[in-house]
Amino acid sequence: MSWCRALAVAALLGAFAGARAAERVTLRNGFAVMCDHRETLDAEHVRLYLDASSGSYMDVPLANIAAAEAEAVPLAPAGKPAAAVQGAAPQDSVDSLIQSTGQAHGLNIDLLRSVVNAESGGHIHAVSRAGAQGLMQLMPTTARSLGVADSFAADQNLRGGTDYLDSLLCRYHDDLSLALAAYNAGPGAVDRYHGVPPYRETQLYVARIIREFNRRTLLAQRSASATAGAAAAR
Numbered sequence: 001m002s003w004c005r006a007l008a009v010a011a012l013l014g015a016f017a018g019a020r021a022a023e024r025v026t027l028r029n030g031f032a033v034m035c036d037h038r039e040t041l042d043a044e045h046v047r048l049y050l051d052a053s054s055g056s057y058m059d060v061p062l063a064n065i066a067a068a069e070a071e072a073v074p075l076a077p078a079g080k081p082a083a084a085v086q087g088a089a090p091q092d093s094v095d096s097l098i099q100s101t102g103q104a105h106g107l108n109i110d111l112l113r114s115v116v117n118a119e120s121g122g123h124i125h126a127v128s129r130a131g132a133q134g135l136m137q138l139m140p141t142t143a144r145s146l147g148v149a150d151s152f153a154a155d156q157n158l159r160g161g162t163d164y165l166d167s168l169l170c171r172y173h174d175d176l177s178l179a180l181a182a183y184n185a186g187p188g189a190v191d192r193y194h195g196v197p198p199y200r201e202t203q204l205y206v207a208r209i210i211r212e213f214n215r216r217t218l219l220a221q222r223s224a225s226a227t228a229g230a231a232a233a234r
Contacts, residue, residue, distance in 0.1 A: 026067040034125035094122055094154060101158045105166050110216035112162060114209045124154050136161025180206045
């Protein structure tokens with residue numbers, strides 16, 4: 001990144017230095033992240049803290065940041081942390097939520113992990129250009145139809161997204177590629193084309209999730225085999 005560009009992006013972030021308001025940071029891949037505060041790591045990287053704690057953050061190259069805007073955050077009631085008002089969950093609890101949600105729905109946990117990773121990278125406050133929100137990138141109308149009141153509440157978003165994915169798997173008789181295509185492009189597009197739509201984004205999306213799901217499944221099988229082998233050797 002050129003010196004001039006680094007200076008311009010740094011100035012953009014620096015405009016909010018000292019402000020208590022949260023920041024909406026938009027990345028060049030289309031995601032927007034709400035961060036509580038930030039820390040400059042070096043001339044080309046910044047650390048975005050997703051809540052008031054120091055344990056929930058993501059490191060981002062300055063070159064990946066398209067814009068940053070200050071946003072007002074409602075003050076927390078006395079004795080209640082701000083993160084609770086925002087509906088946030090500690091980042092390290094996301095995987096345990098994925099596990100419990102997958103188990104409750106009888107949905108493969110590694111599949112759910114793969115979808116969450118593709119949709120939001122595990123960032124609770126991710127927002128797409130189209131307005132999809134949260135871990136499983138629910139559109140507001142879809143979220144309402146699923147009974148999700150706050151898409152940035154990790155447990156609600158995961159429950160709603162898992163309900164929706166489960167319904168698509170049922171609709172397409174457990175054809176994973178069709179269910180994933182419908183999750184990305186909508187069931188109407190899948191039905192219209194009688195298969196995965198010829199949309200590059202959707203085709204890449206389906207391939208990426210299936211590839212990651214297969215990788216996770218293989219790792220789990222190897223781990224189970226190694227554990228069984230160790231137990232047999234005792």
